[in-house]
Amino acid sequence: MSKVVVVTSGKGGVGKTTTSANLATGLAQEGLKTVAIDFDVGLRNLDLVMGCERRVVYDFVNVIRNEAKLQQTLIRDKRVEQLYVLPASQTRDKDALSAEGVGRVIEELKEMGFEYIICDSPAGIEKGAQMAMYFADEAIVVTNPEVSSVRDSDRVLGLLAAKTSRAELGGTPIRSHLLLTRYSPAMVKRGEMLSVADVLELLGIPLLGVIPESKAVLQSSNKGAPAILDETTDVAQAYLDVVSRFLGQDRQHRFIEDEKRGFFGRLFG
Amino acid sequence: MRFFEFFRKAPKSASLAKDRLSIIVARERAGTRTGGADYLPQLQQELLAVIARYEKIDLSNVTVNLDRHGGSEVLELNITLPESQPAAPPSSPRPSFA
Numbered sequence: 001m002s003k004v005v006v007v008t009s010g011k012g013g014v015g016k017t018t019t020s021a022n023l024a025t026g027l028a029q030e031g032l033k034t035v036a037i038d039f040d041v042g043l044r045n046l047d048l049v050m051g052c053e054r055r056v057v058y059d060f061v062n063v064i065r066n067e068a069k070l071q072q073t074l075i076r077d078k079r080v081e082q083l084y085v086l087p088a089s090q091t092r093d094k095d096a097l098s099a100e101g102v103g104r105v106i107e108e109l110k111e112m113g114f115e116y117i118i119c120d121s122p123a124g125i126e127k128g129a130q131m132a133m134y135f136a137d138e139a140i141v142v143t144n145p146e147v148s149s150v151r152d153s154d155r156v157l158g159l160l161a162a163k164t165s166r167a168e169l170g171g172t173p174i175r176s177h178l179l180l181t182r183y184s185p186a187m188v189k190r191g192e193m194l195s196v197a198d199v200l201e202l203l204g205i206p207l208l209g210v211i212p213e214s215k216a217v218l219q220s221s222n223k224g225a226p227a228i229l230d231e232t233t234d235v236a237q238a239y240l241d242v243v244s245r246f247l248g249q250d251r252q253h254r255f256i257e258d259e260k261r262g263f264f265g266r267l268f269g
Numbered sequence: 270m271r272f273f274e275f276f277r278k279a280p281k282s283a284s285l286a287k288d289r290l291s292i293i294v295a296r297e298r299a300g301t302r303t304g305g306a307d308y309l310p311q312l313q314q315e316l317l318a319v320i321a322r323y324e325k326i327d328l329s330n331v332t333v334n335l336d337r338h339g340g341s342e343v344l345e346l347n348i349t350l351p352e353s354q355p356a357a358p359p360s361s362p363r364p365s366f367a
Contacts, residue, residue: 147286154294191281198287202294 002110004117006136006174008160010152012123014144015181018217019239020120021049021226023140026243028083029228032115035074037105038088039132040122041096047087051224052077061089064101070108079229084114097131106135125159134164139176140208145183145194150202153178157203177208179242184213185258196256209242211235212255299335309333316346324350 007020017038024036038046041061047053052075058068063086070086077083086105089096109117121132133139139160143153160174161167167174180199187193200207216233220226227235228243234255241251313333320326326349334345 147290150290151293151297154297158298188283191283194283194286194290198283202287202290 002114002117003138004106004119004136005138005140006119006121006133007140007142008121008129008133008156009142009149010123010125010129010156011144011149014149015142015179015211015217016123017045017049017120018221018227019140019142019179019181019211020046020118022228022235022239023243023246024085024116024118025050025077025080025083025226026228026239027116027118027246028077028080030243030247031082033082033084033113034116034118035084035086035109035114036118036120037086037132038120039097039128040088040120041128042088042090042093043122044088044090046120047075047085048224049221050077050085050226052085052087053224056087059087059089060105061096063105064096064098070105070112079225095127097128099131099134102131103135125155129156130159130163133160133174136160136164136174137166139174140179141176141203141205142179142181143199143203144181145188145196145199147194150194150199153203157205176205177246178203178205179208179211181211182213183210183255185256189258196253207253208245209238210253210255211238211242295336296334309335316348320348326351 005023007016007023009016017040020036024034027034036046036050037060038044039060040046044056044059047056055075058073060073062068063070063073073086075085075087077085106117119132119136122128133156141153141156141160143149157176160176164174166172178200180196183196184193188195196207196210212234214233214235216227216230216235220230220235226239227233228239230236231240238255241254244251310333313328313331316333317326317328317331320331330349330351332345332347334347336343336345
């Protein structure tokens, strides 16, 4: 059984690629054969965050246009078994993605035995974003506790309910999960940031997890190693919880309350 | 003075954000998710065209809203007529084919 998961948000810069990289890595660490597909044609990023940018030979658009085989295009991760990346093209136009072509590649990935196919959506609600969500079984809607991000997420939920294969064929609707990123409990406590409860009430979808605002995200993308690989950081812990919950395990939500940190905690945190 | 501002209780920006979003999200859902309610802008234009035959008004005087209360939908029309100007006689601004 393969599952197609779209990581989407509408707004840019909220953490879609970070989430795709960490989720894919986390699922593969659980022994599940996983591929992360970068749908951001023209602005390839996932390969950088995953640290495999120098190993890109062919890309997603090459496969769609039958210029390369899927086997030779997939990049196998060197750190985690069962983890693969399908990079986006950097030069082609956005119209290169067709529903027919994307559908064919996803079918082929399923035949290759991939259990999880993670589709990293580009920002916006144009064709690239719609192609990323079109074949999805589940959606992770990445949202920052910030007005424009919440509004865009709501728009994306509308698209998920209308412009996807499941919606058009009348199948069971896509299951959407909320992932709240860049969360700062201290700011929420001071009334300066929308709380988890506020965003949940506004968007009305179940909470998959909360990722705290953290330096670890930038540090991991600097290195090209998803944060989840270094279990000592708060972000890694948060993403490990997300992966477990996504696989149906019960994990209490963390990083929601402002934890009192002592003098040394603040000094070295 | 800065010193006193420090002690003044600032309005909580998060609650402002939530209030603003509640309105926007409700409105956009009504507009895009009810299916069939996408005629609202056109309805507004056509109403305006009819009213403009009798009264001098502009687009901002006609608002059309679709709200949902529980299971039912309420179509709300709000037409503000100008106060002072006397009603222009309906001297057939329509093209006459007579």
